[in-house]
Amino acid sequence: MAASLVSTATPEEITAGSYVGFDSITRQIEHKLLKRGFQFNVIVVGQTGLGKSTLINTLFASHLVDSKGRTEPDISPRATTEIHPQSHVVIVENGVKLRLNIIDTPGYGDQINNEGCWEPIIKYIKDQHSAYLRKELTAMRDKFIPDTRIHCCVFFINPTGHTLKPIDIVVLKKLAEVVNVVPVIAKSDSLTLEERALFKERIMSEMQHNQIRLYPFDADENDDEELQLNERIREMQPFAVVGSERTIVIDGKATPARKHRWGIVNVEDERHCEFVYLRNFLTRTHLQDLIETTAHIHYETFRSKQLLALKESSAKAQQQASQTSNA
Numbered sequence: 542m543a544a545s546l547v548s549t550a551t552p553e554e555i556t557a558g559s560y561v562g563f564d565s566i567t568r569q570i571e572h573k574l575l576k577r578g579f580q581f582n583v584i585v586v587g588q589t590g591l592g593k594s595t596l597i598n599t600l601f602a603s604h605l606v607d608s609k610g611r612t613e614p615d616i617s618p619r620a621t622t623e624i625h626p627q628s629h630v631v632i633v634e635n636g637v638k639l640r641l642n643i644i645d646t647p648g649y650g651d652q653i654n655n656e657g658c659w660e661p662i663i664k665y666i667k668d669q670h671s672a673y674l675r676k677e678l679t680a681m682r683d684k685f686i687p688d689t690r691i692h693c694c695v696f697f698i699n700p701t702g703h704t705l706k707p708i709d710i711v712v713l714k715k716l717a718e719v720v721n722v723v724p725v726i727a728k729s730d731s732l733t734l735e736e737r738a739l740f741k742e743r744i745m746s747e748m749q750h751n752q753i754r755l756y757p758f759d760a761d762e763n764d765d766e767e768l769q770l771n772e773r774i775r776e777m778q779p780f781a782v783v784g785s786e787r788t789i790v791i792d793g794k795a796t797p798a799r800k801h802r803w804g805i806v807n808v809e810d811e812r813h814c815e816f817v818y819l820r821n822f823l824t825r826t827h828l829q830d831l832i833e834t835t836a837h838i839h840y841e842t843f844r845s846k847q848l849l850a851l852k853e854s855s856a857k858a859q860q861q862a863s864q865t866s867n868a
């Protein structure tokens with residue numbers, strides 16, 4: 542009988558005497574999530590030749606087996622010419638499965654007229670939202686919709702030491718409306734420490750001036766620790782990175798590094814560049830939040846706009862139909 546399921550016991554009695562066992566829900570969720578794995582989609586955007594393809598290969602070096610990266614200097618340079626979804630890479634660490642999809646894009650800014658050069662990139666991001674929405678709206682929708690929505694856009698800034706280029710500001714504004722944007726200073730081995738600090742300050746004040754909203758965002762549910770972490774990330778942004786597809790043995794360990802006449806830049810050494818901070822941020826501290834923010838903020842904005850437009854157009858069609866039937 543249903544009535545017998547309703548307990549008349551006080552809360553104290555329930556916790557003391559009759560353990561229900563729902564605290565195992567965290568383990569149940571964990572088990573389910575582990576079985577399903579995680580999908581993480583990253584896009585890299587920026588002007589031509591800033592090292593986008595190289596950094597991708599540095600970030601996930603050992604995993605991108607079929608990368609088209611240049612590993613030897615005598616191989617001819619390979620400019621990326623089209624938006625290129627890298628093959629899905631599956632990384633398994635301690636039983637956790639991460640399906641990683643990296644989208645490499647051609648550099649922009651080297652045409653005489655750069656008008657609209659960002660459009661294919663924005664279209665690509667919106668197309669993924671649109672594909673997800675279509676799947677969600679089908680009557681017999683799948684229980685698990687494959688997620689191709691872009692969770693993070695790593696934006697490459699030219700290490701000029703001056704200011705952002707007007708074209709960068711335009712592209713950044715467009716991107717920040719549809720995706721989580723994480724800016725990085727490319728090839729930061731070309732800047733001195735003072736130049737780097739000053740450049741960062743200038744970039745961030747330009748971002749503020751142009752009202753470009755960068756990731757991470759603070760949410761109401763964030764606790765103090767998370768808010769502090771976000772604040773630290775904001776203080777460090779944009780990460781000054783160096784990439785390399787070649788490794789050099791340092792302290793007995795093959796390490797991604799760049800060899801100059803004057804010495805070696807160890808990509809993974811925090812004293813040389815902020816690559817490690819970027820990697821920790823993307824894969825260790827904010828991976829889940831990047832995925833959630835995409836679903837709850839960027840996709841939700843897209844979804845409500847689309848559904849509103851759909852409602853308006855169907856209301857218009859109905860109105861027209863009733864007008865023609867009355868005529």
Ligand SMILES: Nc1nc2c(ncn2[C@@H]2O[C@H](COP(=O)(O)OP(=O)(O)OP(=O)(O)O)[C@@H](O)[C@H]2O)c(=O)[nH]1
Pocket residue numbers: 588589590591592593594595596619620621622646647648649727728729730731782783784785799
């Ligand atoms: N000094 C320095 N050179 C770099 C760095 N990263 C990449 N490079 C070099 O810059 C050149 C261009 O690198 P890519 O990774 O092809 O650049 P990209 O941004 O993908 O270029 P496009 O696809 O043409 O837009 C290569 O010769 C790299 O070796 C870096 O951090 N520092």
Ligand SMILES: [Mg+2]
Pocket residue numbers: 593594595619620621645646647648
């Ligand atoms: Mg490239």
